Amino acid sequence: MENAALLSAIVKNAIDGIITIDDLGTIESINPAACKLFDYFPEEVVGKNIAMLMPSPHAGKHDQYLKNYKTTGKPSIIGVGRELVGLRKDGYQFPMKLGVSEVQYAGRAIFAGFIHDLTQQKLDEERLKNYASHLEELVEERTKSLNDTIEALQTAKEKVSHTLEKQVELSRLKNRFLAMASHEFRTPLSSIQLSVSLIEKYFESGDGINLSKHLFKIKNSVTSLTAILNDFLYVDNLEAGKVSASNSHFDLVEFAEGIIEEMQLLAKGNQNIIFAHSGIRTKVYLDKNLLRNCVTNLITNAIKYSGDTCCIDLKTQINDQGCTVTVHDDGIGIPLENQEHLFEAFYRANNTGNIPGTGLGLNIVARYVVLMKGTAHFTSSQAQGTLFTLTFPIS
Template sequence: MKNKIQNKVLFQNIFEASGEGIIAVDEDGDILTSNPACEQLFGYNPGELNDQNIDILIPEKYKHLYKNYIKKRGPGLKRERHLWGIKKDGSTFYLNLRISPAIIDGEDITIAFFWDATQEKEYAQELEQKVQERTQEVMETVQKLSESNIRLEDQIRITNLAEGEAVTSKNIASEIAKNFPNGFVAVMDEQAKIIFADGDALEQLGLKPFYQEGRSIDDISVFSDERKSQIKESIRKTLSGTHLSFEVTYKDRYFAVNTAPLTDKNNKISSSLHVYNDISKQKEIEFTIQNALKSEQELNDMKSRFVSLASHEFRTPLSAILTSAILIGKQNGDGKTEKREKYLARIERNVKNLTIILNDFLSLSKMDEGAVMPINKKFDLISYSKKLVKETNITLKKNQTINVSSENKELFVHLDVKLLNHILNNILSNASKYSSEGSQIDFNISEKNKTVLLEISDQGIGIPQDEQKYLFGRFFRAKNAFNIEGTGLGLNIAKHYTELMGGTITFNSEPNNGTTFSVELPIQK
């Protein structure tokens, strides 16, 4: 008999500690019992729902749906759906409902689980407080009962009554644990042996064969030694009287764990209750929000850098153009033709640089909109490259030269001329910009199986080894290039355009020993 009373206390702890709303109703829909979470969910005082009909929890226009749903029975039938509920104050809310038919003491009983679908995120935060409050209430009740001094006749009558209630409570609590909607519950002793465990998640995680009465946590072979130690440590702390709340992960699922100490008939702590609630959905929402915030921050940073770069990069060539134009106006006399031509060449060079910068910003915008698609046409790559180099010569530093070489006199390809022009202009511009006056830039074109290989080598400052992995990133500028004009967009766009045409772009570089860029593109697509 004493064991039955202890079972009642054990399962009452589980019943009271659950963060889900739980009620048991008979065939007529009368509520036999409800837990505090259910009363709180619907806004009722403790015990106020008992002996009421479930109709009071249902909005008028949905009552026929509830009745049809709850009255459908069958062996092992478990159903879950989203429905509407009504609180004591008349307000309605969206909730999840899961029912489990059961036969207890020969009567058909329906156990219903409720949880507010609009408050899933707050659920995990409130669970710890609910567990502590309900567990404390049970402890106080047990304490009062053990201290009561009642007559022998009353004791016998209460004991007989308790035996019957204990059986019913155990059956109901077993159904609750077995169908625990979002996790599982487990009770363990001081030796980390399992006294009781049940819940949907045990089956889903493949842990049901391990969480059996009498087995030890050390017997769970699928757990790592570290996980076993963590569980045993939480048992030890709980048995010392501490309520714990923490999170664990297993098989890509997240669980909020709340523990509470359980007492025996002598009011001595004898076992540890662990309630595992699946919070994977809440975590998914949390991670989505974090990623969205991170993306928003990155976008804001990118916008700031864009504005800063744009203002600086436009200002430099425009200032040079304005200065040269003013100086030309002062060179009207005889014998000053050479100076005028010098200033005109400077204007032309800076207009060319300004055009490259504008093309970078326009290309960036089109790329983000997904508006860039290659339009291939047939042309001779050799003659095209020589013409491009001739146009580029005006932007070179003093005495710099570009040497074009190829074993082919002609090499016809099917590529997008505009995209290729942007790629080569950026690489050639960088080769000149990051090299000294009087240096040579080599531009070699070769045929390789069904592809063409374009290699551009310079004798410039090179790229630091530890920064090479960032080279194709948007707005990236190497630390040895901060004092040299540039947007940090050119190579990012060049890589994107190369890949759009089915090609690849790579490089080799050593600081102070120059850089070689290799662009490999299909001859025909």
């Protein structure tokens, strides 16, 4: 009796629908989950043919399945899970997975059907399919933009190849670009290619968790490629003389606090970004967008080249001599032999290892600072980290 009560409790509280029928297809029992799924009360279905819960053509085929099984002994759906369509009381049709087991009880055959609603799973699969399609379009778009950028670099090569000095400089830049591109482009593109292949596999098996994981990897890879392309576009605009300082008055403290709030979200592990301001005055007259690019670039580098538990200091100061912005980290530092070339395009220190980067960020910072009539310099050691200082005159 205790076992029977336990079994009854399990059936009544199961999250999937459970229906039993006899060898003629007549419903003998239905649990609460199945009642909720089909929107019937037990008394409305018990004693009736199971076909009432199926739309055409499944309803017409079900009795034939049972007849064939009784005649041949060969099951077509018994013991095999398959996807079907269920019919609710109000006529609504929904996808479901049905598993049927045969039970010999009291000298007769009883068939137990276990029903799992696939509505949400199908919606999730369709949404993921659409998202993957969108990401593929985005990758194609970014690839085209990359090709356009490479064409622009080729045009720049033709313009500077008139003199030997320019040819030598171009060759040097080209070698650095190829070395950087072979690594920085290959890594995210390889990740995208692998994830797309795995998505096809997991989509067929309905593995939503792994689908989401690889879609997230594709999204991050596209973001990395976008950042690289943006660096190229910034440099291209600078070379073409399309960038100029457009100064305005703004509060430097509010500006810095906003950047800290944004950048803290990108920090690694337990990294902490700390801000401090010196001086009574807080207003400056500079190009807000150019300065934002400079500061975020320096903090991004500090995050990237520092440990997970370091502190990064952003300090601002306004006095009679001018405005100063400093960013300090206690990261890996810059080797002495690399320091004189650090602001050059495509140049990276030899201790960066596998840390990603284009070698363009500090070149852009230095040129933006000059556009605002300021100066940029740094001090660094592999023991004490790096301090970047941006100084601007008071207008």
